[in-house]
Amino acid sequence: MRGMSTVLITVSPEASRQMRPPRALWPRDFRVGNALGRPFMRDLQRRVLLDALALLTAPPRPGEIVERAYPDYAAEPATPA
Amino acid sequence: MTQLSRRCVPFTPFEGELGGATVALVTAGGVHRRDQPPFNIADELGDLSFRAIAGDVDAADLMVTHHHYDHVDADRDVNVQFPLERLRELAAEHVIGSVAGEHVGFMGYTMQLRRMYEETAPAIADYLDQHARPDVVVLTGG
Numbered sequence: 001m002r003g004m005s006t007v008l009i010t011v012s013p014e015a016s017r018q019m020r021p022p023r024a025l026w027p028r029d030f031r032v033g034n035a036l037g038r039p040f041m042r043d044l045q046r047r048v049l050l051d052a053l054a055l056l057t058a059p060p061r062p063g064e065i066v067e068r069a070y071p072d073y074a075a076e077p078a079t080p081a
Numbered sequence: 082m083t084q085l086s087r088r089c090v091p092f093t094p095f096e097g098e099l100g101g102a103t104v105a106l107v108t109a110g111g112v113h114r115r116d117q118p119p120f121n122i123a124d125e126l127g128d129l130s131f132r133a134i135a136g137d138v139d140a141a142d143l144m145v146t147h148h149h150y151d152h153v154d155a156d157r158d159v160n161v162q163f164p165l166e167r168l169r170e171l172a173a174e175h176v177i178g179s180v181a182g183e184h185v186g187f188m189g190y191t192m193q194l195r196r197m198y199e200e201t202a203p204a205i206a207d208y209l210d211q212h213a214r215p216d217v218v219v220l221t222g223g
Contacts, residue, residue, distance in 0.1 A: 003093040003094075004093060004105075004206065004209065004210065004215055004216065004217065004218050005093045005094065005095040005216065005217050005218070006093065006217070006218045006219075006220055007217070007218075007219055007220065008219075008220040008221075008222070009219065009220065009221050009222075010222050011222060012222055016222070020090045021090075021220075022090050022091060022092040022093065031151075032150045032151070032222075033110075033150045033151050033152050033153075033154055033155060033161070033162065034154055034161050035108075035110070035161065035162050035221040035222060036160060036161050036162070036164045036167070036221070037161060038154060038161065039154045039155075039157040039158030039160075039161055040157075040158050042160075042167070045160050045161065045164055045167050046167050046170065046171075048164075049164050049167050049168065049171070049219070050171070050176070052219055053099055053104070053171075053176075053177070053217070053219070056095040056099065056102075056217060057095065057098075057099060060092065060094070062090035062092040063090040
């Protein structure tokens with residue numbers, strides 16, 4: 001098998017920390033079920049995904065969980081397009 | 082759990098550039114195609130199986146079966162747990178190389194953590210390696 005690099009997006013950092021993931025992003029204050037943010041907030045979902053992917057090329061911090069704030073998450077949920 | 086946490090971090094370096102990388106999604110959020118068997122939420126031990134999801138699936142054909150988190154938002158927009166449409170946009174913009182041909186959904190709730198760690202997780206890795214050969218896997222929880 002060829003190696004596959006992984007990155008985790010977690011909303012349960014305490015549980016995830018116990019598993020010591022090789023790379024992990026914690027979007028702070030996101031609730032369980034909203035790993036990428038709220039429905040139809042495409043820009044927010046995109047930024048979370050890009051921030052997770054950016055950990056692949058960042059200096060390695062295996063086992064650490066990188067915390068990041070997304071203030072617009074708390075804003076009014078977007079309505080369906 | 083304590084025993085698992087004593088293991089070394091299984092770190093696979095990322096070599097190359099994101100712009101050339103094939104990216105797959107694996108979610109513990111219970112995502113599967115509507116025409117696939119749902120996860121068994123009646124068994125209190127959990128469900129150790131996984132569902133393969135083709136990269137060209139219509140997001141509207143995906144659904145969630147998971148009884149240990151509130152998935153009402155994922156029911157409306159599956160991208161909150163399984164960002165396949167966002168990944169396609171990044172591929173179209175050449176931010177990533179390509180969307181993998183296969184992705185995976187499983188139900189992360191289990192009372193059989195060791196079997197999930199020692200059987201399900203390697204089976205998912207083997208499946209992706211054989212069918213999609215991604216460079217990168219983005220994982221989301223349930």
